[in-house]
Amino acid sequence: MVLRQIEGSRGVAEAVARCRPEVICAYPISPQTHIVEALSAQVKSGALAPCEFVTVESEFAAMSVAIGASATGARAYTATASQGLLYMVEAIYNASGLGLPIVMTVANRAIGAPINIWNDHSDSMSQRDSGWVQLYAETNQEAVDLHVQAFRLAEEVSLPVMVCMDGFVLTHAVERIDVPEQEQVDAFLPAYQPRQLLDPAEPVSIGAMVGPEAFTEVRYLAHARQMQALELIPRVAADFERVFGRSSGGLVRPYRTQDAETVVVALGSVLGTLKDTVDELRDQGHRIGVLGIISFRPFPLADVRAAVGQAARVVVLERALAVGIGGIVTSNVRMALSGNGTRDYTVIAGLGGRAITRASLREMLLAAEADRLEPLTFLDLNRPLVERELARAGERRMSGPAAENMLRDAGPATPWIG
């Protein structure tokens, strides 16, 4: 084991390289760029070979190149974020529909308008129904490890896998990482054996039109594969622990949930802050715990129920917003707790890079514990700013561009970025 002090993106790039991808395609978008920059150097220097690094003209092309490569039997990888993820959406659904085991890093970032380069989960959450497996990393070590597991998982169930890591918060953070050794990865990850292959020796047609006579069945199969993944993810994680000697991945990660009256559910890097906050509250006698969800798709209903089911209330901390209703993760958690009578609260936090502080979390959790929390809460919302714009819009029809109005009202740079 070699611990190195490196940037998260670089760690991921090295881990991906050791998975021996044969085709990497990339289009630049922050905050994913450092990953593919490092990989391009690996390919260019010959350290990663054989591998083709294709600099495409768009994210739509990136995913399309990955589709062609994967169908031709190559292990294919790409990375994206935010607008880039949305730009490739049609190909994202196509890759999962075709059952191609592509692995993609999503360096989670907000979606515009207004344009915003900072972290939240709006991008990958928008793709929760795309048929891809979605794994969310809590730390850079986990991000590194999840990539190695992702290739194994993808290829065993023949489904594409998104490894989601918080943009900047993880991708650009420098911390100690144990980057898997090549021999370890080789022992863990067998060579890609495709289920379908474009091969002149045995010609097949892939991507035919399917009518009502079989479309439902094909879609059901996609669901069945995700259900297989649900069983496989813990096994892959256990196997990973056996080879690499550390625990990483899996479906969920409960923290101090035993005897907890309140459980906070979250995904990604915010779990670190949450655990610190909960430790503090536990020390003061509050029966509170945390449930980290690593696998959001497939969604581990049974594991969530097992971890949260005994609690009186659950608080779901979301870094994305389902406009018009509220929580995305909440509705999934609610399904897991169906019939349980658990009170649930949705807390929208950390949108577009807004810092999620321990102080704010603590205050919010205390309010939740006392059941004083609104069912849908926006953490640290600057309500006067919103009220002012609403008033302006009510006063006259031509009230101007809302985001710019609010920025002007907010004044110069604020310490909100986290």
Next chain:
Amino acid sequence: MPVQPIKFYQSGSFVVGNRLLDPDQRSVQADPNRTNSLNSGHRACQGCGEALGARYALDAAMRATNNQLIAVNATGCLEVFSTPYPETSWQIPWLHSLFGNAPAVSTGVAAALKAKGRTDVRVVGQGGDGGTVDIGFACLSGMFERNDDVLYICYDNEAYMNTGVQRSGSTPPAATTMTTQAVGPEPGNRFGQGKNVPLIAMAHEIPYVATATVADLRDLEYKVRRAMEFRGARYLHVFVPCPLGWGTASCDTIRIARLAVHTGLFPVFEAEHGEVVDVTRIPRQVPVAEYLRPQRRYRHLFGASPRPDVVARIQQIADRNIRRFGLLAAEPAPTAQEAP
């Protein structure tokens, strides 16, 4: 002329006697052992130019690559009529992904083959004009610019036929489609729009660009064979009449395609590394009216209230092509400097 001219027409038709040719001069389709890459039984319309063009092009590509070929298809007529589940007409490895990404998917296939050291296997990407000229254009340009080892073939029937005949960036002026109807003071598609993708492909300075039609299938086969002699990005733009969308008789597909060439409206040429190296000469320029009149999409130019002014404008386009590409037999071929 890269293909041996055949002058022994057997009848008033343009049917050519393959049996009178040396075996190496015969069409790939004359070979009973041809691969039938796009096999019979598909559901294209009678007289479909695209089905004909694709069959010739892919069998020629198969022969040129010793049957080591993978095809990628954009969404469109060719994809739909060839693979209604659970049937497929494709006798070759074939992948359909999306409407607008066939060039990029082809790049992915080529990249995988290169990584695997399978440089003996080649890639053909193909689509209609909508998938190529419009929605797939960014991917096409990217594939060209990177000089990926892909032959991309556009079967151009000048509109979105699969969705019921709507205007594309390849629809010619005055042609009616369901979105450029024969109403108003300037009926049909507007003048001064549309793009010439073969010339745009040449501007990328890729190794090989050519145009062809289903009126000269031996020339089409030759151009596929020639394209396969290059590595890198290659582009073949094939003019394929559509009886359904153009309102022409199914038996007239070849005749209409030949008229498009002989009027000068569709210049047939070859270019290497951005320069025209050969053009197919027109023996006698045919007035555009002869090409337009049999097509229902131009009916509004002729009937009860004819529009000779519009026909004259189309004639100007043909005349310009003839000058620009040196299409008339008597004219000298354009030099590199004059090449468009």
